[in-house]
Amino acid sequence: MALRKKGVEVGRKRVERLMREAGLIARVACIYRRKPRPQRACDPVPNIRKGRPKPTAVNQHWTSDVTYLKIQGRWMFLAVVMDLYSRRVVGWSLKNHRTAALTKAALLMAIRKRRPPKGLLFHTDQGIEYRAKDIQNIHTRYGFIASMNRAYHCTDNAEMESFFHSLKGEFFTGTTFRSVHHLRDSIAGYIQHFYNRARLHSSLNYQSPVEYEAAV
Secondary structure, three states, rough: HHHHHHOOOOHHHHHHHHHHHHOOOOOOOOOOOOOOOOOOOOOOOOOHHHHOOOOOOOOEEEEEEEEEEEOOOOEEEHHHHHHOOOEEEEEEEEOOOOOOHHHHHHHHHHHHOOOOOOOOOEEEEOOOHHHOHHHHHHHHHHOOOEEEEEOHHHHHHHHHHHHHHHHHHHHOOOOOOOHHHHHHHHHHHHHHHHOOOOOOEHHHHHHHHHHHHOOH
16 A cells, blocks of 8 residues: 555555565564453443544544563563544653653643643553553543543553554564663654654555544
8 A cells, every 4th residue: 555655556466476575574573461460449440432433533532551662671661642533643651660650741742742622532441550640630630531441351442552563563573772762762753753654554544644634
């Protein structure tokens, strides 16, 4: 589809043949992670998103999650906020601890960039970093509606799982990073210049998130 958008008439079988001849293999990464199942210290937040229609414009439904990235023998944690209408990443944060400060920084970046209206649905998993008082205060201040995955149903947030799969397969796996600063700069480049502006999504009729938003 990317070649066709550039005016090159080509079919899937030809691409497959040329890849075989060139010794090219698509790179993928497994992002499955086993989590402990602690006793819940508070009542679960319902999955409000599940019963609502898909968003019809930007800043109606956002979603967020956290993933792990290992660099030079230590774990870093990446929190991302995505607009579900266009799959555009609107906020992110990278830190060496998985705390409410991590998710708060990503959410505040998204708010600064998008200035969403009251009533925005903010969907996450049931991690304590999303149930923290700091995050709840942001919901109250900006009039957000909290929605969370059902317990042990990561597919309730499939869009974020898909993003992390793409990020690790297309960008992180097999790449050497000199430092945390190098990793942070590289993530910024992947998100801002490739994922949001160039990467095609089948769910968006093979447009990038930026193109999809601009087409409205």
